[in-house]
Amino acid sequence: MKNLLKALDPGQCDAATLFSNGIAAAGAGSGKTKVLATRYAWLIMEKNLKPEEILALTFTNKAVSEMYSRIYNFLLEEQKDNPKAQEALKLFHKARISTLDSFSAQVGRIASRRYGISPDFSSDDQGIKELARDSALRFVLDHLNDPAIQRLLEENKIKKIAEDIFAEIVLEYSPISSPLDFNEELELQKKEITLAWKEKSGAADAIIELLISETDRLGSSVKSIKASQKLTEIFAGKSPPKTPDINPLLEDKSPSPESRQEIAEYFAYLSEIIAVAANFGNSSDFTLIEENFKTLKGNIAKKDGLYFELESIANYALQFSITSGIFRLLKIFQEEFNEKKRASGKLTFNDIAHLAVDALKDHPDIRKVYKDSVARIMIDEFQDNNKLQRDLIYLLAEDPKREEKGIPPIECLNPDKMFFVGDEKQSIYRFRGADVAVFRGLGNDIFKGEAKAQGSISLNHNYRSRPNLIAAFNKIFGNLDEGEDDEEGKAGGVFLPINDSLPDYEAIYRRIKPPEGSAKETESLVHFCFLDSGRLADNDPDGTSSQDLEAAFIANKIQTLIQNKEKIPERAKEGAIAWRQCRYSDFAILERSYTHQQALEKQFRNFGIPYNTDRPAGLFSDGPVNDLKSYLRLLVYPQDRIAYAALLRSPFMRLSDLALSICMLSPVKEPFSEELDKDIPKEDLQLYQSAREHYRAMKEASRSLPLTELLTKLWYQEGYRYETLWQESSQVYEGLFDLFFEFARNIEGRGKSLAEFLDYLEDVISKEEKPDDMDIPSEDGTGVRIMSIHKSKGLEFPIVFLFDCANSGNNKASSGLITNHEKWGISLKLPQANELPLEGDNYFRRLQRAEEKLKSTAELRRLLYVAMTRAESRLFLTLALPKQNNGEREANNLTNNEWNADKIRERLSQLNAKDSDSQSSFLKLLTPIAAKDLGSLCTIEAIQVLSRKEILFLAAPFRDKSRSDADKTKAAADARPFYEHATLIEKEEVQPETLSASKLHISTKTHEPAENNAPPATDAGNYSISLLEKAGLNAADFGTIVHAVLEGTLNKHQPFIPSRIVSRLEDEKDLAVILEEAGRMADKFLASGLGIKCLASGFCEPEYPIITAVTIGDRSIPITGQIDLLYEDSASMVIVDFKTDKVENPEDHYEQLAVYQRAVSDIFGKPVKSWLYYLRSGNAVDVSDQAEMISIEKAAEAYCAEVMLR
Incomplete structure (x- = not known):
C-alpha cells in the first residue's frame, strides 16, 4: 500500500486516505481516477472492507470499465505482500462498480411490483418516445372539441400540441413512480400570480402616481422636454384607471365581460404611457421622472420593463381557462400513458432513476437492505448529476437507525460513508439534467466547522498540460498571474470573481498548478487566431464563409506543423519526459456544435488530411x-x-x-x-x-x-x-x-x-x-479527430484546435409549447389575450427565460474550460470578429489596414467597450482577456481572407492526386493475375450455435405419411396472398397475419400485425380485406373440434416458446421453437401447428413436431398429441405417431451437415 500512496501528491494522498465524508474537487488532468482506485485499495487493505461492501458509482460505462481495470491492477500489484489484496482479488467478481443508471435499475427491480411494474422491465427511451407521440396524438384527436385544445389550435397544429405538450410532459417530467400533481401545481401558480400581481401592479401604480406628481410639480418647465410634455398631456386627459382585481379571472369558469374590460382599460392606459419616447434631456430636474419611467417601460425590444411583467401576469390570468383545461386533460393522459408503460414493460432512464429514489424513500425495508450492505460509497463525476442522484446517495448513507419515510435531513447522515469526486468547472450536461448547484451545495450540506476543512479537498495539480499552458489557463479563466496569491473579489477572467453573492449555478475558478518540479517554459502555447469578417466580399461568387476560411487555416496549420516536424512531449510511466515528432492522430478539432463541420471536412479533403469523426x-x-x-x-x-x-x-x-x-x-x-x-x-x-x-x-x-x-x-x-x-x-x-x-x-x-x-x-x-x-x-485511429466538446470530455490530445469560436449556438427563444420551472412547475405558451395591446406571454415562462439565460452563460464558461483543458501541448482558437458598424468605422476604420496583431487588439478593444448583456459565444467571453497584452502566455495570429482559388493553390502540395477511369481499368488488369492465382483459404467447419425446430426437415422420405382423408385445399387465402404479393410480400406473410389474428382472438386483444407487413400495404382497404379473410380462417378453426376443445380448456397458450437440446458429437446444441397453440386436454397436452400451405404434405413437418413433442413432454410430464391444422382447407391431421418415430438427433446432424456445406 505504501507504494500506491507514494505515487500520489499530498492532496491526492489526503483524498485517498480520508475516512470521513469527503468531497474532492478534481480539476482537469488532476488524476482523479488514480485517486479513486487508490482509495478503493486503501479501504480494502487498511480498513478491512470487502469489495462487495464498497459501492463505486460513476457516469458512463467507459468510466466504469476504466475504474474497474485500474482497481484490479492496483490489487494485483499489492497481492504479493498483502493477504487482504489476495482475498479481495478472489472476491472481486462481487465488486459493486457501476453507473448510476445501472444501480438505479437494480434498486428499481426490487421495488417495481410495489408500483405495479413488472421486474423484468427494460429501458427503451426511443420506444417510449414513439409510444408517447402516438398516444398523445390519439388523445388530442379524441379531445379535439375540448375548449382548451380549441384555443391552442388557433395558433398551433394538432401534431405540435400532441408532441410539445402531452408527449413532452409525460416523457420529461412525469416519472411513472411519482407522477405530476397537476392540481397542486395549478394552485401553486394561482397563489403566485395573485401575489405577483399585487406586488407589480402596486409598483406600477406608485410610478404612475410619482410621474403625475412630478410633472405637475415641474409645471411649465415640462414643455421644454418633449417626453415630459407628452406625459403631461396623457395625465391631463384622463385619470388613472382603477387597478383591476385578477382573482375572478383565476377560476375555472370564464371571466365576466366586466373583468375583462377593466383589464383592457388598465393596459390601454399603461401602453399609452410607455409609447412615449424616453428622451428627457440632461437636466437634473427630470432625473427622477426618467428613472421611474424607464423602470416602467424598460427596453421595448427586449420586453424587460415592469409593464411587460404586468402583461405576462394578466395574460396568464385572462387565459387561465386554457391552463386549467390542459392540466385537467394532462392528468387523464398521464394516468393512461403510465398504464401503457406498465403494460409494455418499458421505461425511460428518467423513470428508472425516479423509481430507485422513490423505492428507497418510501420503503424503509428496502432501504435497510441497501444501507446494511454498503459500508462506503464513492461517486465520480458528481458535477454531472442533480438533486435526484444526490438524494439517492443520501438515502443510502443515512443513519442505520433511521426508518422514517422521505429524504433524510443532513443531521441524519452517516459521518463517514460518502466520498464525492467532481469538478464544478466541468459541469456541461445541463441539457441532460445536470445541476452544478447541487455539487456546489454539497459542502454546506455535509460539512460544519472544522469538518469542512478536513473533508473538503482540492486536487489542484494538472498532470496533463504543459506548465505554460497551465499558466495561460490561470490567466484566461481566473485573471491570475504567476506568483500572485488567489484573491477573493478580484475581477475575474472568463469565470466570475469569487464573492458571497456568486450565484450557485456559477462555478468557482481557483488556481491550478503544474506538477511539482516542472521545468519553467517561456514559449507561447495558446494561440488566438482572428479573422476579420469585414474583409469578406459581400458578393463572393464562391460563397466562401468565415468558417471556410477558419477551416482552411486549421488545415494549413496542421500540414505546416507536420512538415516542420513539431515536437511534442510524452510522459513516460516513471514520469520522465520524452519529445517526439507529432502525427495526425495527435490533433483534435473541437467544436461547440456540428453546424459548420462540413466546412472542416471539405478543407481537410482539399489539404489531403486524414481525419475521423463520430x-x-x-x-x-x-x-x-x-x-x-x-x-x-x-x-x-x-x-x-x-x-x-x-x-x-x-x-x-x-x-x-x-x-x-x-x-x-x-x-x-x-x-x-x-x-x-x-x-x-x-x-x-x-x-x-x-x-x-x-x-x-x-x-x-x-x-x-x-x-x-x-x-x-x-x-x-x-x-x-x-x-x-x-x-x-x-x-x-x-x-x-x-x-x-x-x-x-x-x-x-x-x-x-x-x-x-x-x-x-x-x-x-x-x-x-x-x-x-x-x-x-472508428477502425482507423491515425487521422485527426473531429468531435464536439461534449464528446471530448474526459479525453486529452497533444494539440487542440477550438473551431468556430464566434458561433453563438442556438440562442433563439424556445419554440416549444411548455417549460418546466423547478419551483412553479409546468407552464404553457399561451396565446395573446385580446385585451392586451402588446405581448402578454406567460409570467412563469418569463421567469424561466430570465433564469435560463443566466444559467446558459454560466455553462458556456464551463464548456470553454472543458474545451481548452483538453490540450496537453498546444492550443489554437479560431475566432471570426464581426464587421465594424458605421460608428466604429468612423472612429477607427480597420478594414483598409494590414490585418495583424496590433489591429486585432484595437478591434477587440472596440468590442470590449460595447455594453453587451449577452455572452452567447466563446468570442464574447474571451474578448476582455484577449484584448490585453498577455505577454508570453498567448500569441495573436491573423487569419487571412482567401478566395476559393487561393485556398486550392495553398492546398495543392498536400492534395491527393485524383485517378481517372483509365487508371482504374489498368489497376484492375494489373490485379487480375494475383486474384486468378490466389490460394483459396479453406473455411473451418463450424456447427451452428443453436437450431430452429422449423428448419429440421430431412429432404429424403424415410417415414410413412400420416393418414389424411380430408378434402384437398381450397382457394381460401389466394386473394389475400395475391394482394400481399402485389406489395412485395408472400404466402408466409399471410400465415404470419393469420397467426396474429388467432393469437389476438384467443388472448382477447387486437391482433398485432408486424410493421414490416403493414408498411408495405399502401392501401388500408387491402389490409382490411386480408384481416377479414384471416379472421374467417381463425373462426373456422375455433368452430372445429380442436378449436372447441381449446376454448374449453383451462390451459390454452398461443405462441408458446420451447427449448430443448440434442447432443452431436461432444456438443450439446439447443433447439428453439414456438408452438402456435398448446392446450391441455383431459389426459394429455395437445400441440396445434397452423399451416397455410397450398399443397398439404404433412411429412414436411414431422421433425418440427417431434421437437415440440419432446419439449412439451419434458415440461409437463404428460402424454402429448400433435396436430397439423391447414388453415386454407380446415383439414386437421394427427401426426403424433409419425413425430414420435422421428430421430431428432439424426435430423439435427443432417441439418448441421447441410449448413456446413453451404
Whole structure:
C-alpha cells in the first residue's frame, strides 16, 4: 500500500486516505481516477472492507470499465505482500462498480411490483418516445372539441400540441413512480400570480402616481422636454384607471365581460404611457421622472420593463381557462400513458432513476437492505448529476437507525460513508439534467466547522498540460498571474470573481498548478487566431464563409506543423519526459456544435488530411449515403422518380446523362423496364440490363433479408465500398456508412420495417430527430479527430484546435409549447389575450427565460474550460470578429489596414467597450482577456481572407492526386493475375450455435405419411396472398397475419400485425380485406373440434416458446421453437401447428413436431398429441405417431451437415 500512496501528491494522498465524508474537487488532468482506485485499495487493505461492501458509482460505462481495470491492477500489484489484496482479488467478481443508471435499475427491480411494474422491465427511451407521440396524438384527436385544445389550435397544429405538450410532459417530467400533481401545481401558480400581481401592479401604480406628481410639480418647465410634455398631456386627459382585481379571472369558469374590460382599460392606459419616447434631456430636474419611467417601460425590444411583467401576469390570468383545461386533460393522459408503460414493460432512464429514489424513500425495508450492505460509497463525476442522484446517495448513507419515510435531513447522515469526486468547472450536461448547484451545495450540506476543512479537498495539480499552458489557463479563466496569491473579489477572467453573492449555478475558478518540479517554459502555447469578417466580399461568387476560411487555416496549420516536424512531449510511466515528432492522430478539432463541420471536412479533403469523426457532416447530402438511401427507397417505392434518377447516375448503376434523360422522360414508370432497351444508347445498354438484374435481385432480397444484411449486401457485394477506397480523400466516406448502418441497426432492433427506416431517415433529415447519442467506433485511429466538446470530455490530445469560436449556438427563444420551472412547475405558451395591446406571454415562462439565460452563460464558461483543458501541448482558437458598424468605422476604420496583431487588439478593444448583456459565444467571453497584452502566455495570429482559388493553390502540395477511369481499368488488369492465382483459404467447419425446430426437415422420405382423408385445399387465402404479393410480400406473410389474428382472438386483444407487413400495404382497404379473410380462417378453426376443445380448456397458450437440446458429437446444441397453440386436454397436452400451405404434405413437418413433442413432454410430464391444422382447407391431421418415430438427433446432424456445406 505504501507504494500506491507514494505515487500520489499530498492532496491526492489526503483524498485517498480520508475516512470521513469527503468531497474532492478534481480539476482537469488532476488524476482523479488514480485517486479513486487508490482509495478503493486503501479501504480494502487498511480498513478491512470487502469489495462487495464498497459501492463505486460513476457516469458512463467507459468510466466504469476504466475504474474497474485500474482497481484490479492496483490489487494485483499489492497481492504479493498483502493477504487482504489476495482475498479481495478472489472476491472481486462481487465488486459493486457501476453507473448510476445501472444501480438505479437494480434498486428499481426490487421495488417495481410495489408500483405495479413488472421486474423484468427494460429501458427503451426511443420506444417510449414513439409510444408517447402516438398516444398523445390519439388523445388530442379524441379531445379535439375540448375548449382548451380549441384555443391552442388557433395558433398551433394538432401534431405540435400532441408532441410539445402531452408527449413532452409525460416523457420529461412525469416519472411513472411519482407522477405530476397537476392540481397542486395549478394552485401553486394561482397563489403566485395573485401575489405577483399585487406586488407589480402596486409598483406600477406608485410610478404612475410619482410621474403625475412630478410633472405637475415641474409645471411649465415640462414643455421644454418633449417626453415630459407628452406625459403631461396623457395625465391631463384622463385619470388613472382603477387597478383591476385578477382573482375572478383565476377560476375555472370564464371571466365576466366586466373583468375583462377593466383589464383592457388598465393596459390601454399603461401602453399609452410607455409609447412615449424616453428622451428627457440632461437636466437634473427630470432625473427622477426618467428613472421611474424607464423602470416602467424598460427596453421595448427586449420586453424587460415592469409593464411587460404586468402583461405576462394578466395574460396568464385572462387565459387561465386554457391552463386549467390542459392540466385537467394532462392528468387523464398521464394516468393512461403510465398504464401503457406498465403494460409494455418499458421505461425511460428518467423513470428508472425516479423509481430507485422513490423505492428507497418510501420503503424503509428496502432501504435497510441497501444501507446494511454498503459500508462506503464513492461517486465520480458528481458535477454531472442533480438533486435526484444526490438524494439517492443520501438515502443510502443515512443513519442505520433511521426508518422514517422521505429524504433524510443532513443531521441524519452517516459521518463517514460518502466520498464525492467532481469538478464544478466541468459541469456541461445541463441539457441532460445536470445541476452544478447541487455539487456546489454539497459542502454546506455535509460539512460544519472544522469538518469542512478536513473533508473538503482540492486536487489542484494538472498532470496533463504543459506548465505554460497551465499558466495561460490561470490567466484566461481566473485573471491570475504567476506568483500572485488567489484573491477573493478580484475581477475575474472568463469565470466570475469569487464573492458571497456568486450565484450557485456559477462555478468557482481557483488556481491550478503544474506538477511539482516542472521545468519553467517561456514559449507561447495558446494561440488566438482572428479573422476579420469585414474583409469578406459581400458578393463572393464562391460563397466562401468565415468558417471556410477558419477551416482552411486549421488545415494549413496542421500540414505546416507536420512538415516542420513539431515536437511534442510524452510522459513516460516513471514520469520522465520524452519529445517526439507529432502525427495526425495527435490533433483534435473541437467544436461547440456540428453546424459548420462540413466546412472542416471539405478543407481537410482539399489539404489531403486524414481525419475521423463520430458524426460525419452532410450525412445525407454526400454521395454514398444518399445513393444507399435512394436504392432503398426505390426498393420500397418503385414509383419514386427522384430516387430512380439518383440511382441511375450513382456508382451502383453508372449510366450516362443521356440514358438518365431517356428513363426520366419515358412514360414507362417501372424502373429498368425492358420496354426501354430499344431506346437506351448502345454504350449504356449492357450497364442498363445489368442494373435491371441487380435491382430485381435486391428487390427480391428485400422481402426476406433483415435491414442490416440488406445494407451490407449493397455496400460490399454490390461494390460501392471499393469506390470509396479508390482515392485517399474518399476513404472518410466509410465512416458515413458506419453511421448509416448504426441507424439501421437501431431501427431493426426495435422491430421496424424497411419502410419505417426510410420514414425515420426523413425525420432525421428534417431535424425532427437528432441522433446525437450515437457513438460510432472508428477502425482507423491515425487521422485527426473531429468531435464536439461534449464528446471530448474526459479525453486529452497533444494539440487542440477550438473551431468556430464566434458561433453563438442556438440562442433563439424556445419554440416549444411548455417549460418546466423547478419551483412553479409546468407552464404553457399561451396565446395573446385580446385585451392586451402588446405581448402578454406567460409570467412563469418569463421567469424561466430570465433564469435560463443566466444559467446558459454560466455553462458556456464551463464548456470553454472543458474545451481548452483538453490540450496537453498546444492550443489554437479560431475566432471570426464581426464587421465594424458605421460608428466604429468612423472612429477607427480597420478594414483598409494590414490585418495583424496590433489591429486585432484595437478591434477587440472596440468590442470590449460595447455594453453587451449577452455572452452567447466563446468570442464574447474571451474578448476582455484577449484584448490585453498577455505577454508570453498567448500569441495573436491573423487569419487571412482567401478566395476559393487561393485556398486550392495553398492546398495543392498536400492534395491527393485524383485517378481517372483509365487508371482504374489498368489497376484492375494489373490485379487480375494475383486474384486468378490466389490460394483459396479453406473455411473451418463450424456447427451452428443453436437450431430452429422449423428448419429440421430431412429432404429424403424415410417415414410413412400420416393418414389424411380430408378434402384437398381450397382457394381460401389466394386473394389475400395475391394482394400481399402485389406489395412485395408472400404466402408466409399471410400465415404470419393469420397467426396474429388467432393469437389476438384467443388472448382477447387486437391482433398485432408486424410493421414490416403493414408498411408495405399502401392501401388500408387491402389490409382490411386480408384481416377479414384471416379472421374467417381463425373462426373456422375455433368452430372445429380442436378449436372447441381449446376454448374449453383451462390451459390454452398461443405462441408458446420451447427449448430443448440434442447432443452431436461432444456438443450439446439447443433447439428453439414456438408452438402456435398448446392446450391441455383431459389426459394429455395437445400441440396445434397452423399451416397455410397450398399443397398439404404433412411429412414436411414431422421433425418440427417431434421437437415440440419432446419439449412439451419434458415440461409437463404428460402424454402429448400433435396436430397439423391447414388453415386454407380446415383439414386437421394427427401426426403424433409419425413425430414420435422421428430421430431428432439424426435430423439435427443432417441439418448441421447441410449448413456446413453451404
